[in-house]
Amino acid sequence: MDGVTAATAPHPGLALGSLHVASPVVLAPMAGITNAAYRRLCAEHGAGLYVCEMITSRGLVEGDQHTRDMLVFDEAETVRSVQLYGTDPVYVGKAAEILCAEYGVAHIDLNFGCPVPKVTRKGGGGALPWKRGLLAQILEHAVRAATAYDVPVTMKTRKGIDEAHLTYLDAGRIAQESGCAAIALHGRTVAQAYSGDADWNAIGELAASVDIPVLGNGDIWEAGDAVRMVEETGAAGVVVGRGCLGRPWLFRDLAAAFAGEQVTTLPRLGEVTAMMRRHAELLSQHMGEARGCTEFRKHVSWYLKGFAAGGEMRRRLGLVDSLAALDDLLADLDPIEPFPVSELGTPRGRQGAPRAKVVLPEGWLDDVDGAGCVVVEDAAAGSGG
Incomplete structure (x- = not known):
C-alpha cells in the first residue's frame, strides 16, 4: 500500500496487570461491528488489544442464548478480551468468573460509558458512575472474581452525565482503589453522545490524578492523532472506535507509529x-x-x-x-483509483447532535452514593449494545 512515513520515538507498549500489549492501542467494542471476523481483520494489520462486543452480565449468568452466541472468538485470537455491562455487583462478579473460567478471557473491560437512552434510563452505562458507592461495589466484585484467574479488569467511562454532573475524576479514584488495571476515558459527556469535539484536557487531568494507566478515547481519526493524544495528555494508550470503520489498516499505521515510524496508509x-x-x-x-x-x-x-x-x-x-x-x-x-486524501483526519461513523437532556431514572441525581441500590438489568436486551 502507498504511504507517507516519518520517524518518532518508540513506545514501550501497554501493561494491564500481568497482560502486556505490544502496541498501546485498544479497539473499542462497537455493537454489530467488533465481532470475531472484524477483530481478526484488524489484528491482521497490527498489534493491539481487540475487544469483543459488549455482553450483559445478567444475560451471561442466566444463560441467555443470544449473549452466549456473541462470545465467539476467532482461532487466531490468542488474547481474548470482552467488554461486560452490568448494574448489579453480584451479577457482574459471577459473569466475570464465567468469562475467566469458561471462555478463557485474558482481559475484562466494564462499560460505564454507553450514552444510549434505553441504557441510561435504567441507570446503566454513562449514568452509573454518578452513584459512586454502586460503582465501587461493581468494580470490587469484578476484580475479586477475575483476580483469582490473574485476569486484569479495566473500566471505560465518559466525563460525566453532562457538564454540570461530571464524574470522571471520582471514577478514576474509585477504579484505582478497587484494583482496576486501567481506566479508559472518552472525552465527551453522555449528553454529547458522539457530537462535538472530545475533551482531551479531561483525559490529561485524569492521567495526572491517578497512578493506574489511563487510556484516551475520542477523535482519533489517524495514527498521528493517537500519538499526539498520548504526548499531550500523558495517557498510557488509546482506544480507537469510529476512526477504524472501513479502515482496518488504520491499526497498521497505529502499530507503526507507536513502534517509532509514523505511517499513513493510502490504499488504492x-x-x-x-x-x-x-x-x-x-x-x-x-x-x-x-x-x-x-x-x-x-x-x-x-x-x-x-x-x-x-x-x-x-x-x-x-x-x-x-x-x-x-x-x-x-x-x-x-x-x-487513488485513495481520497481529503478523507484523512475527518470524522467517520455516527455523530448526531447533543441531547438537551439525558434520560435518567427518577431521582437519580439526588444521591451520589447508590451503594445497595437496585438497578434493573435486562438479561438480553443490552448484549451487543
Whole structure:
C-alpha cells in the first residue's frame, strides 16, 4: 500500500496487570461491528488489544442464548478480551468468573460509558458512575472474581452525565482503589453522545490524578492523532472506535507509529476492494455465507467513503447476498483509483447532535452514593449494545 512515513520515538507498549500489549492501542467494542471476523481483520494489520462486543452480565449468568452466541472468538485470537455491562455487583462478579473460567478471557473491560437512552434510563452505562458507592461495589466484585484467574479488569467511562454532573475524576479514584488495571476515558459527556469535539484536557487531568494507566478515547481519526493524544495528555494508550470503520489498516499505521515510524496508509481502490472481500469472507466463515454477507452490507459505505463509486453501485453492494455476487460487483470498480486524501483526519461513523437532556431514572441525581441500590438489568436486551 502507498504511504507517507516519518520517524518518532518508540513506545514501550501497554501493561494491564500481568497482560502486556505490544502496541498501546485498544479497539473499542462497537455493537454489530467488533465481532470475531472484524477483530481478526484488524489484528491482521497490527498489534493491539481487540475487544469483543459488549455482553450483559445478567444475560451471561442466566444463560441467555443470544449473549452466549456473541462470545465467539476467532482461532487466531490468542488474547481474548470482552467488554461486560452490568448494574448489579453480584451479577457482574459471577459473569466475570464465567468469562475467566469458561471462555478463557485474558482481559475484562466494564462499560460505564454507553450514552444510549434505553441504557441510561435504567441507570446503566454513562449514568452509573454518578452513584459512586454502586460503582465501587461493581468494580470490587469484578476484580475479586477475575483476580483469582490473574485476569486484569479495566473500566471505560465518559466525563460525566453532562457538564454540570461530571464524574470522571471520582471514577478514576474509585477504579484505582478497587484494583482496576486501567481506566479508559472518552472525552465527551453522555449528553454529547458522539457530537462535538472530545475533551482531551479531561483525559490529561485524569492521567495526572491517578497512578493506574489511563487510556484516551475520542477523535482519533489517524495514527498521528493517537500519538499526539498520548504526548499531550500523558495517557498510557488509546482506544480507537469510529476512526477504524472501513479502515482496518488504520491499526497498521497505529502499530507503526507507536513502534517509532509514523505511517499513513493510502490504499488504492483495488486494495480496498481486496480488504472488503476479506472482511466478507471472514464474516461468512463465522456466520455462514448468507448472514455474513448481510452483516457485511453495513460496512460498504465506510469502505467506499470518498471514492467515486456511484450511487447505483453502492446500492447494489448494500444488497449483496453472496460472495460470488460481491466479487462481480467489486470487479467493476476501478482498481487504480487513488485513495481520497481529503478523507484523512475527518470524522467517520455516527455523530448526531447533543441531547438537551439525558434520560435518567427518577431521582437519580439526588444521591451520589447508590451503594445497595437496585438497578434493573435486562438479561438480553443490552448484549451487543
